[in-house]
Amino acid sequence: MKDHGIGVVRASGALLTGDAPEARTTPKFIAYVTCGDGDTVRIVEELEEAGADLIELGIPFSDPIADGPVIQAASQRALQNGTKTRDVFAIAESIRKKSAIPLIAFSYLNPVMRYGVENFARDTASAGVNSLLLTDLPPESAKEIRAAMHAQTIGTIFLLAPTSTDARIKAVDRASDDFVYYVSTTGVTGARKELDPTLIDRLDEVRAKLTKPIAVGFGISRHEHYELLRGHCDFIVVGSAIVRAVGEGRSPGSVAREILQG
Amino acid sequence: MTVPNKQGFFGQFGGKFVPETLMAALDEFESAYKKVKRDKSFRRELDDILANFVGRPTALSEAPKFAEMCGGFRLFLKREDLNHTGAHKINNAIGQALIAKRMGKQRIIAETGAGQHGVATATACALLGLQCVVYMGEVDMARQELNVFRMRLLGAEVVPVSSGSRTLKDAINEAIRDWVTNVRTTHYIIGSVLGPHPYPMVVRDFQSVIGREALAQLRKRTGKLPDVAIACVGGGSNAIGLFHAMLPHESIRMIGVEAGGRGPELGNHAARFSGGALGVLHGTRSMVLQDEHGQIAETHSISAGLDYPSIGPEHAYLQEIGRVEYHDCSDDLALEAFHKLSESEGIIPALESSHALGWLLRNGASISGDVVVNLSGRGDKDVPTVAAL
Numbered sequence: 001m002k003d004h005g006i007g008v009v010r011a012s013g014a015l016l017t018g019d020a021p022e023a024r025t026t027p028k029f030i031a032y033v034t035c036g037d038g039d040t041v042r043i044v045e046e047l048e049e050a051g052a053d054l055i056e057l058g059i060p061f062s063d064p065i066a067d068g069p070v071i072q073a074a075s076q077r078a079l080q081n082g083t084k085t086r087d088v089f090a091i092a093e094s095i096r097k098k099s100a101i102p103l104i105a106f107s108y109l110n111p112v113m114r115y116g117v118e119n120f121a122r123d124t125a126s127a128g129v130n131s132l133l134l135t136d137l138p139p140e141s142a143k144e145i146r147a148a149m150h151a152q153t154i155g156t157i158f159l160l161a162p163t164s165t166d167a168r169i170k171a172v173d174r175a176s177d178d179f180v181y182y183v184s185t186t187g188v189t190g191a192r193k194e195l196d197p198t199l200i201d202r203l204d205e206v207r208a209k210l211t212k213p214i215a216v217g218f219g220i221s222r223h224e225h226y227e228l229l230r231g232h233c234d235f236i237v238v239g240s241a242i243v244r245a246v247g248e249g250r251s252p253g254s255v256a257r258e259i260l261q262g
Numbered sequence: 263m264t265v266p267n268k269q270g271f272f273g274q275f276g277g278k279f280v281p282e283t284l285m286a287a288l289d290e291f292e293s294a295y296k297k298v299k300r301d302k303s304f305r306r307e308l309d310d311i312l313a314n315f316v317g318r319p320t321a322l323s324e325a326p327k328f329a330e331m332c333g334g335f336r337l338f339l340k341r342e343d344l345n346h347t348g349a350h351k352i353n354n355a356i357g358q359a360l361i362a363k364r365m366g367k368q369r370i371i372a373e374t375g376a377g378q379h380g381v382a383t384a385t386a387c388a389l390l391g392l393q394c395v396v397y398m399g400e401v402d403m404a405r406q407e408l409n410v411f412r413m414r415l416l417g418a419e420v421v422p423v424s425s426g427s428r429t430l431k432d433a434i435n436e437a438i439r440d441w442v443t444n445v446r447t448t449h450y451i452i453g454s455v456l457g458p459h460p461y462p463m464v465v466r467d468f469q470s471v472i473g474r475e476a477l478a479q480l481r482k483r484t485g486k487l488p489d490v491a492i493a494c495v496g497g498g499s500n501a502i503g504l505f506h507a508m509l510p511h512e513s514i515r516m517i518g519v520e521a522g523g524r525g526p527e528l529g530n531h532a533a534r535f536s537g538g539a540l541g542v543l544h545g546t547r548s549m550v551l552q553d554e555h556g557q558i559a560e561t562h563s564i565s566a567g568l569d570y571p572s573i574g575p576e577h578a579y580l581q582e583i584g585r586v587e588y589h590d591c592s593d594d595l596a597l598e599a600f601h602k603l604s605e606s607e608g609i610i611p612a613l614e615s616s617h618a619l620g621w622l623l624r625n626g627a628s629i630s631g632d633v634v635v636n637l638s639g640r641g642d643k644d645v646p647t648v649a650a651l
Contacts, residue, residue: 061556061557062426062558063426063435063544063558065281065442079557085555085556110541110543110550111556111557114552114554114556115555136280136281137279138279138282138285140269141269141278159281159283160282163284163445163446164282168285183281183282183283186442186445186446187283187442188442
């Protein structure tokens with residue numbers, strides 16, 4: 001795999017030098033947390049101990065249209081706690097003091113625009129964040145943001161969905177620096193009992209068209225999902241199941257362990 | 263220059279900022295729209311429904327007694343309140359429902375603030391045999407109870423939205439979440455010149471009948487173009503509808519009136535130009551009321567239809583190039599106009615439209631010539647709100 005020298009790839013080339021068959025069959029674990037909902041630094045520490053390979057740091061937004069009720073509620077709590085974008089950078093810095101785990105900032109476009117794209121790129125980099133994913137920013141509108149992030153060696157990641165056409169698969173593959181994030185089903189984020197029955201076939205089909213690794217997210221919340229996805233993707237993303245545990249005062253680490261080990 | 267461009271931008275405003283899942287549906291909608299635009303049978307079907315079901319063309323009424331209270335000009339009201347269902351919203355709802363049918367989508371979703379777009383969409387769905395689900399904030403459901411009942415009578419499911427400020431913004435969030443989930447079978451009929459491309463263009467085109475009719479009617483009555491055109495602006499569909507055909511006529515002064523609410527502090531109004539900043543909300547880049555951290559602000563207006571933190575991207579563009587001027591009108595002034603028009607002319611205007619009239623009451627002394635105001639809807643739905651004051 002080509003080393004692009006930026007983003008998550010640069011942070012942990014080892015994770016993605018996945019030409020070895022083993023690396024491509026056992027998916028790495030990406031854990032999502034909503035920053036400012038609970039003690040995020042401690043939560044991330046616990047998740048890393050439980051086996052998380054990468055962390056998505058959610059920057060809360062008031063109107064998260066791609067998120068289901070669990071992450072909406074967590075974002076609302078975080079905002080009520082007074083969480084600002086700069087607090088997320090402070091959280092990243094604290095994590096970085098103790099850990100080299102790759103960090104992906106995850107949000108919506110408006111808070112980034114308001115912060116100022118150049119400022120955001122600079123502060124993301126100095127906080128030790130490696131990559132950025134904005135759910136409402138398709139690659140064709142991302143020129144300015146990509147350039148600003150790349151100037152700070154921050155990678156950009158884009159989404160693919162079951163409805164994406166071949167032309168869009170190509171464009172997203174080209175624009176994504178680290179990996180492509182495949183949305184498992186049409187819908188918003190949220191733990192689901194069962195994954196979309198067409199997911200595996202569709203995933204194999206999409207993966208074959210990509211030059212970049214592929215992560216799968218939305219709905220993944222059980223060990224059997226992890227087992228089902230083994231061999232079909234490079235990363236799995238678990239969000240709502242972890243965020244729900246945080247909200248209910250349960251251990252996010254045990255959720256991660258349960259998904260990984262059963 | 264024709265706007266929007268191919269990517270859906272009006273200058274720096276507009277575009278498509280949505281989760282990937284929706285991108286294919288937007289492309290599908292855009293190609294379906296391009297196809298029906300060239301299709302004479304579509305135009306015939308739409309015109310037939312507009313004439314024989316909606317009741318177009320709507321009247322143009324002169325309002326001399328109200329004009330006298332404002333200043334020394336002739337005032338004409340474009341009577342969109344006389345449309346079937348009581349507002350301009352039906353012009354767009356019928357058009358989009360016809361496209362949905364041609365795309366083979368049997369399920370329609372919509373958001374509504376004042377309830378007029380919800381009623382219009384429920385009506386279009388009943389007429390065309392489509393399933394209809396309308397998202398509405400709980401605050402709006404309480405203040406527009408009559409319209410909730412009307413939608414249910416028309417066979418629509420009304421889903422209460424309890425998140426955020428429980429008004430139009432949150433109803434749109436929920437409608438988008440539904441659409442992301444059911445995108446293959448569902449068409450989302452957005453009710454204003456908002457949202458990702460191609461919505462601002464499509465809604466504008468379906469509403470532009472208002473301005474075309476008004477120009478023709480004025481030509482007959484006065485033999486000339488109007489001097490001033492005024493409309494209230496929430497998302498901005500009735501205003502774009504009035505303005506669009508008039509834009510090439512540079513002699514016409516155009517004024518959009520936003521909700522000034524209770525005052526200029528963030529959270530007390532919906533005046534995006536004086537209080538907002540460039541941002542992205544609900545798929546489009548425009549002027550957005552937000553705090554310094556980019557969190558969307560809550561808004562206030564006595565009229566549910568103007569109570570929204572962003573403004574249609576074409577309005578942001580028209581403001582930037584200086585073609586249309588935007589002002590605001592307070593709750594109190596809108597209420598004063600609501601009463602004055604009712605008493606002087608025998609027309610009860612919607613509280614939304616009352617903002618355009620309220621601005622005229624306060625600023626009419628500086629205006630002369632012929633003025634046309636878009637009376638975007640009737641005020642029946644607002645009677646309980648006004649009675650409760």
